[in-house]
Amino acid sequence: MVYPDTFQGFAGYSYEEWNKPKAFEYKPKPFGPKDIDIKIEACGVCGSDVHTITGGWGKTPLPLIVGHEIVGTAVKVGDDVESIKVGDRVGVGAQIGSCGSCDDCKNGSEQYCNTWIDTYGSTYPVGYHDGSDGNVTQGGYASHIRSHEQFTFPIPDALESHLVAPMMCAGLTTYSPLKRNGCGPGKKVGIIGIGGLGHFGIQWAKALGAEVYVFSRTDAKKEDAIKLGADVFVATANENWAAPLKKKLDMIVCCANSSSNFDIGSYLSLLKVHGHFVNVGLPEGEGYVINPMSLLSNGVYIGATHIGSKKEVLEMMDLAVEKGVRPWVETIPISEEGCSKALQKCHDNDVKYRVTLVDFDKAFGQ
Ligand SMILES: [Zn+2]
Numbered sequence: 001m002v003y004p005d006t007f008q009g010f011a012g013y014s015y016e017e018w019n020k021p022k023a024f025e026y027k028p029k030p031f032g033p034k035d036i037d038i039k040i041e042a043c044g045v046c047g048s049d050v051h052t053i054t055g056g057w058g059k060t061p062l063p064l065i066v067g068h069e070i071v072g073t074a075v076k077v078g079d080d081v082e083s084i085k086v087g088d089r090v091g092v093g094a095q096i097g098s099c100g101s102c103d104d105c106k107n108g109s110e111q112y113c114n115t116w117i118d119t120y121g122s123t124y125p126v127g128y129h130d131g132s133d134g135n136v137t138q139g140g141y142a143s144h145i146r147s148h149e150q151f152t153f154p155i156p157d158a159l160e161s162h163l164v165a166p167m168m169c170a171g172l173t174t175y176s177p178l179k180r181n182g183c184g185p186g187k188k189v190g191i192i193g194i195g196g197l198g199h200f201g202i203q204w205a206k207a208l209g210a211e212v213y214v215f216s217r218t219d220a221k222k223e224d225a226i227k228l229g230a231d232v233f234v235a236t237a238n239e240n241w242a243a244p245l246k247k248k249l250d251m252i253v254c255c256a257n258s259s260s261n262f263d264i265g266s267y268l269s270l271l272k273v274h275g276h277f278v279n280v281g282l283p284e285g286e287g288y289v290i291n292p293m294s295l296l297s298n299g300v301y302i303g304a305t306h307i308g309s310k311k312e313v314l315e316m317m318d319l320a321v322e323k324g325v326r327p328w329v330e331t332i333p334i335s336e337e338g339c340s341k342a343l344q345k346c347h348d349n350d351v352k353y354r355v356t357l358v359d360f361d362k363a364f365g366q
């Protein structure tokens with residue numbers, strides 16, 4: 001069987017063989033009036049895909065198709081969908097459902113809804129508002145995805161599919177904290193880590209008008225950081241790197257993907273009084289230890305944000321068009337071999353700075 005009865009993709013079948021995805025066919029959830037079927041054209045490869053498919057973040061249903069930076073064409077649109085029509089190019093990120101009626105959902109913070117549903121590896125709850133129950137969500141290394149209108153984003157023509165795909169998760173994950181914590185002209189903003197997330201963070205902070213301070217362990221990525229928009233680059237392997245910047249920054253967005261030897265105390269010392277340290281990277285393991293004493297001298301706040309809302313995705317894409325923000329992307333044709341290569345590169349941190357799977361027609365047909 002093929003679409004519309006089943007969707008095809010490449011799935012992880014066991015945590016041990018996480019880097020050997022194999023062909024998998026599944027039946028999507030029942031089509032609801034607010035649903036959209038998307039024929040996928042490009043899908044970014046996110047660190048979450050690796051953390052999930054390896055079991056690093058905990059148990060997941062298997063077989064599992066990962067991928068939550070999805071771009072494609074709407075091929076079927078439910079009767080109650082208002083903002084999207086058949087033929088539109090649309091995107092889907094890391095969230096594909098929420099209750100739609102709680103305060104968070106009503107106030108543009110649907111990514112914090114208690115009934116959050118992940119784009120892959122979640123189970124639609126029994127009695128879910130669109131009628132599905134018990135279906136496991138499957139991601140974008142696939143021919144199609146069935147998504148709800150709220151979590152389906154019209155894409156501006158100016159943004160090419162393979163470049164806008166990584167914005168659906170990595171882009172939004174870094175845009176939202178900057179926006180919510182007041183990044184803008186006159187602000188000094190720190191970005192820790194230059195990877196898939198950080199390379200977006202630098203660009204958004206610059207595009208929003210801030211002065212951008214970039215922190216990386218060594219000088220290896222200095223040139224890239226400056227090309228991406230860094231005003232000041234700091235290698236934290238250097239002795240006393242923090243001293244000259246004490247109490248200089250308004251906020252820091254931490255995109256680091258490892259918490260080993262992470263010197264959070266030094267970073268906190270860089271913040272002005274009541275400055276914000278916002279975490280968006282999610283390394284596996286225990287995380288870092290914070291000594292309350294390290295918060296006293298400047299009264300800082302430590303927090304986090306979780307992806308972003310639909311309103312923020314749309315704003316973010318407009319900013320990308322207006323200011324020319326584009327991720328640095330390497331493309332790999334989707335296939336069993338291509339998925340394997342992409343996941344392995346992401347796992348090994350061997351990506352500058354994002355991989356997008358492309359050529360879906362070759363794998364799944366027109
Ligand atoms: Zn809700």
Ligand SMILES: [Zn+2]
Nearest residue numbers: 046048169170
């Ligand atoms: Zn992601």
